[in-house]
Amino acid sequence: MFERIDRLIRWLAAVMAILGGIALIAVILSTVASVSGRALLFIGLGPIRGDFELVELGTGFAVFAFLPWTQINRQHASVEILTMHMGGVINRLIDLVGDGLMFAIAVLLAWKHWQGTLDKLAYGETTFVIQYPLWWAYASGLVGAFGFVLISFWCVILSIRAFVTGRDQVHGEIVH
Amino acid sequence: MTNIDIALLSFPVLLALIFLRIPIGLAMLITGIGGSYFINGSFLMIFAQLKNLTWGTFSGYSLSIIPLFLIMGQFATLGGMSQSLFKAAETWLGHRKGGVAMAAVGACAGFGAICGSSLATAATMGQVALPELRRYGYSGELATGALAAGGTLGILIPPSVILVIYAILTEQNIAKLFVAAFIPGVLAAIGYMIAIAIYVRLKPGSAGQRERASYPERFQSLLAVWPVLIVFIAVVGGIYGGIFTPTEAAAIGAFGTGVIALMNGGLTRSSLKLSILTTASATGMIFLIVFGAGVYNAFLALSQLPQTAAAYVGSQGFNPWLVMVCVLLLYLVFGCVMDSLSMILLTVPIFFPIMSALDFGLTPEEFALWFGIIVLIVVEVGLITPPVGMNLFVINAMAKDTPLSATYRGVFPFVLTDVIRVAILTMFPAITLVAVRLLY
Amino acid sequence: QEVTLRMHQFLPPQANVPAGVLIPWAEKIGTESGGRIKVEVFSAMSLGGTPPQLMDQARDGVVDIVWTLPGYTPGRFPRAEVFELPFMMTNAEATSRAYWDLFKSDMEMQDFKGIKILATWVHGPGVIHAKGEGVRKLEDMQGKKLRGPTRVINGLLAELGAEPIGMPVPAIPEALSKGVIDGTVIPWEVTPALRIAELVNTHTEFSGDTALYTAAFVLAMNQAKYDSLPDDLKKVIDDNTGAEFSAFAGKTQAAFDAPSRKIAEATDNDIVILDEAEVARWHEVADKVVDNWYGEMEAKGIDGKALRAKAQELITKYTK
Numbered sequence: 016m017f018e019r020i021d022r023l024i025r026w027l028a029a030v031m032a033i034l035g036g037i038a039l040i041a042v043i044l045s046t047v048a049s050v051s052g053r054a055l056l057f058i059g060l061g062p063i064r065g066d067f068e069l070v071e072l073g074t075g076f077a078v079f080a081f082l083p084w085t086q087i088n089r090q091h092a093s094v095e096i097l098t099m100h101m102g103g104v105i106n107r108l109i110d111l112v113g114d115g116l117m118f119a120i121a122v123l124l125a126w127k128h129w130q131g132t133l134d135k136l137a138y139g140e141t142t143f144v145i146q147y148p149l150w151w152a153y154a155s156g157l158v159g160a161f162g163f164v165l166i167s168f169w170c171v172i173l174s175i176r177a178f179v180t181g182r183d184q185v186h187g188e189i190v191h
Numbered sequence: 192m193t194n195i196d197i198a199l200l201s202f203p204v205l206l207a208l209i210f211l212r213i214p215i216g217l218a219m220l221i222t223g224i225g226g227s228y229f230i231n232g233s234f235l236m237i238f239a240q241l242k243n244l245t246w247g248t249f250s251g252y253s254l255s256i257i258p259l260f261l262i263m264g265q266f267a268t269l270g271g272m273s274q275s276l277f278k279a280a281e282t283w284l285g286h287r288k289g290g291v292a293m294a295a296v297g298a299c300a301g302f303g304a305i306c307g308s309s310l311a312t313a314a315t316m317g318q319v320a321l322p323e324l325r326r327y328g329y330s331g332e333l334a335t336g337a338l339a340a341g342g343t344l345g346i347l348i349p350p351s352v353i354l355v356i357y358a359i360l361t362e363q364n365i366a367k368l369f370v371a372a373f374i375p376g377v378l379a380a381i382g383y384m385i386a387i388a389i390y391v392r393l394k395p396g397s398a399g400q401r402e403r404a405s406y407p408e409r410f411q412s413l414l415a416v417w418p419v420l421i422v423f424i425a426v427v428g429g430i431y432g433g434i435f436t437p438t439e440a441a442a443i444g445a446f447g448t449g450v451i452a453l454m455n456g457g458l459t460r461s462s463l464k465l466s467i468l469t470t471a472s473a474t475g476m477i478f479l480i481v482f483g484a485g486v487y488n489a490f491l492a493l494s495q496l497p498q499t500a501a502a503y504v505g506s507q508g509f510n511p512w513l514v515m516v517c518v519l520l521l522y523l524v525f526g527c528v529m530d531s532l533s534m535i536l537l538t539v540p541i542f543f544p545i546m547s548a549l550d551f552g553l554t555p556e557e558f559a560l561w562f563g564i565i566v567l568i569v570v571e572v573g574l575i576t577p578p579v580g581m582n583l584f585v586i587n588a589m590a591k592d593t594p595l596s597a598t599y600r601g602v603f604p605f606v607l608t609d610v611i612r613v614a615i616l617t618m619f620p621a622i623t624l625v626a627v628r629l630l631y
Numbered sequence: 632q633e634v635t636l637r638m639h640q641f642l643p644p645q646a647n648v649p650a651g652v653l654i655p656w657a658e659k660i661g662t663e664s665g666g667r668i669k670v671e672v673f674s675a676m677s678l679g680g681t682p683p684q685l686m687d688q689a690r691d692g693v694v695d696i697v698w699t700l701p702g703y704t705p706g707r708f709p710r711a712e713v714f715e716l717p718f719m720m721t722n723a724e725a726t727s728r729a730y731w732d733l734f735k736s737d738m739e740m741q742d743f744k745g746i747k748i749l750a751t752w753v754h755g756p757g758v759i760h761a762k763g764e765g766v767r768k769l770e771d772m773q774g775k776k777l778r779g780p781t782r783v784i785n786g787l788l789a790e791l792g793a794e795p796i797g798m799p800v801p802a803i804p805e806a807l808s809k810g811v812i813d814g815t816v817i818p819w820e821v822t823p824a825l826r827i828a829e830l831v832n833t834h835t836e837f838s839g840d841t842a843l844y845t846a847a848f849v850l851a852m853n854q855a856k857y858d859s860l861p862d863d864l865k866k867v868i869d870d871n872t873g874a875e876f877s878a879f880a881g882k883t884q885a886a887f888d889a890p891s892r893k894i895a896e897a898t899d900n901d902i903v904i905l906d907e908a909e910v911a912r913w914h915e916v917a918d919k920v921v922d923n924w925y926g927e928m929e930a931k932g933i934d935g936k937a938l939r940a941k942a943q944e945l946i947t948k949y950t951k
């Protein structure tokens with residue numbers, strides 16, 4: 016049962032990361048198309064109007080969607096210069112505290128970003144050039160923000176389990 | 192407790208969290224949020240700020256260059272380009288002691304000439320060079336240290352995002368600043384290569400030995416890098432020819448390398464998936480730190496610690512050179528925990544008027560150029576000084592078997608050359624200004 | 632002191648508006664309150680966020696006072712756009728006074744409900760700055776990649792045949808030097824800070840009584856913070872804001888135009904002044920922009936036509 020949930024959570028994180036990657040590829044393709052159009056103004060083509068805004072939309076969605084994957088694979092930068100000399104129990108405790116804090120921050124960010132999305136919806140704000148509603152953009156970030164809450168919650172469970180059983184978790188490994 | 196006390200107290204708290212292996216981005220977020228709470232007596236300000244700050248940071252146009260260059264590096268590797276590029280570099284330089292690392296620094300300098308961002312240079316050249324350095328038996332310490340330092344050439348050698356921001360803050364000519372940056376940038380690359388040469392002689396086990404390549408072999412290796420050259424020339428030509436922004440250049444580069452990888456058969460469904468996942472974990476890591484730094488820097492600005500410190504230094508009637516040394520030391524200290532862009536935005540508006548009022552025997556414009564280049568170098572040193580050095584994280588994230596502490600040790604000789612270079616350029620402003628004097 | 636007010640704005644402190652308007656205002660509030668109010672000015676977005684987020688920062692109480700453009704948040708303050716419509720503004724002082732009157736009558740309880748607006752002003756006449764031969768007639772706009780500041784002005788540029796490209800102000804010099812844009816529309820006042828005269832070759836001005844465009848600013852305060860002040864301190868704020876301060880701010884900002892224009896005059900750059908016959912052709916295109924705007928306002932339930940007529944009437948009244 017535990018293993019099955021773990022696989023499902025990792026699969027979810029991977030799916031979100033790949034959705035983010037697809038957005039990134041869309042950013043690449045739209046930018047290439049826009050630059051080509053701009054270079055070919057003389058034959059009547061043109062840049063994609065609002066290309067900067069598309070880049071921002073795509074990157075914003077992607078970075079949010081990447082966070083769960085970074086978290087589940089323990090890829091966040093940290094300094095192990097002191098802790099490497101400490102015992103397993105202390106390190107498992109630090110893992111637990113770190114994951115608890117990350118979970119708290121994930122909840123805070125998701126909650127505040129949700130409020131931000133509601134604000135943008137209420138104000139009817141749009142972007143400058145394309146004038147797509149800004150709340151769409153914010154809402155796209157909610158996918159990753161909520162995913163980050165779920166995945167960092169699961170990381171707390173993993174850390175509790177490691178602390179209780181005394182068995183170390185796998186660190187820094189990407190599981191496919 | 193005053194706001195300044197709170198800010199001063201936040202340094203040991205941040206360092207304690209970081210050294211207890213709390214993820215660095217998380218540690219800065221917590222310290223920044225906590226600091227804001229203690230200054231305001233409530234979470235109202237910081238919570239309201241978080242409604243927009245996350246999206247604002249993650250969707251920033253200039254930061255979008257980071258995932259784009261990361262995925263470009265992935266595609267370049269899939270297309271076999273990193274192998275052939277490095278083969279070319281090391282057939283020319285690799286037989287020297289530490290030659291492959293020198294080739295990596297040289298390649299960083301070349302890349303720096305097309306890219307305005309240190310992080311992107313570190314990320315791209317790290318993807319390309321790190322596997323090769325490890326293949327030739329370079330220690331993780333030396334390999335990651337050299338690449339993290341080499342990455343700073345992205346900002347030292349023009350074009351440079353930081354210089355553009357400095358030019359705007361101080362109302363200076365961007366082109367002249369770029370010209371002034373050139374000689375110090377080349378000196379940086381030479382300094383790094385000297386550091387490598389000394390390093391491998393002091394620690395003989397840290398680098399493998401390679402046989403001297405014959406000249407036919409060398410020229411043949413150049414033939415194999417033509418796809419890389421095409422992409423690089425398209426990117427270089429695009430930027431200097433006035434077709435692309437740096438972000439657009441990154442997108443074009445990613446597209447070009449992707450197409451080449453597709454043609455070479457390196458880009459398949461599963462390898463694309465792997466590329467995306469690798470890009471995702473590195474991007475998530477970097478953006479959490481950028482975001483954390485943003486929150487922490489906003490708290491520092493709120494406390495007015497940087498401004499107060501600057502005002503104090505300026506009000507004491509010191510010798511100008513002493514003030515200069517103090518300012519540079521302050522930058523180095525702040526650079527240990529802050530990111531370069533925020534540091535420039537925070538301090539230049541305060542330091543520049545103070546420093547301009549002091550007499551260094553230069554015209555106002557020459558002073559502005561010289562000061563800008565020195566500040567550029569010291570904030571760039573911040574990218575490779577522990578504990579918070581973005582380039583260190585970017586490179587270390589790619590070296591799965593190298594602990595961050597090893598990267599910290601490995602970058603030390605390079606930081607040392609940076610400090611020596613800053614001292615020389617500070618003592619002899621003419622080195623920085625000679626190119627501008629000749630050309631204008 | 633009793634009260635600390637944090638002001639946040641997007642330009643470096645030595646730029647014209649912070650140095651000439653905002654920081655002196657902050658000092659004046661300090662003096663006139665007998666030191667009981669301290670206004671701390673945080674420049675260049677040092678407290679975090681992006682310029683479009685400033686309005687939210689004031690509304691939500693991240694900071695107490697912001698200087699920003701309603702146009703940075705397109706769609707949110709539609710009525711303020713009326714002053715950005717083409718060939719509306721005459722001079723910055725008169726238009727700023729008109730803006731304050733119209734704000735009191737048509738915006739305070741509508742668009743700006745929940746935010747305490749302290750002042751409303753516009754910058755001096757907008758000028759087209761472009762590389763090469765630049766803009767000498769309407770046709771020259773065709774296909775030009777121009778950076779515009781707000782939604783309305785981007786729409787105007789598109790209607791005139793240009794390709795509007797959106798980017799923040801500090802990105803302009805690099806974009807110009809790399810050819811990402813061919814030019815930009817901004818008032819003279821901003822050009823020295825952005826080194827525009829070094830980066831372009833031609834500056835285009837318009838003859839006649841009205842300028843091609845202007846952009847609308849506000850000095851906005853957190854409503855709850857204002858309400859929490861004791862009456863005597865509210866009075867200090869009230870005495871130094873409103874119609875007179877708005878007019879002063881517009882006049883002061885526009886006064887920086889002339890010395891900045893001198894810098895361009897000292898170079899080899901051409902300063903083109905379109906004659907009345909040429910400007911008349913631009914008016915025809917501009918009318919389409921105005922009609923589009925009427926349609927957009929109608930969709931939001933706003934009588935755009937009446938609003939523009941009222942704004943024009945006020946501007947005429949204050950223009951000497």
Ligand code: NA
Pocket residue numbers: 302303304305306307308344345346347348349350351
């Ligand atoms: Na560079």
Ligand code: NA
Pocket residue numbers: 526527528529572573574575576577578579580581
């Ligand atoms: Na550092």
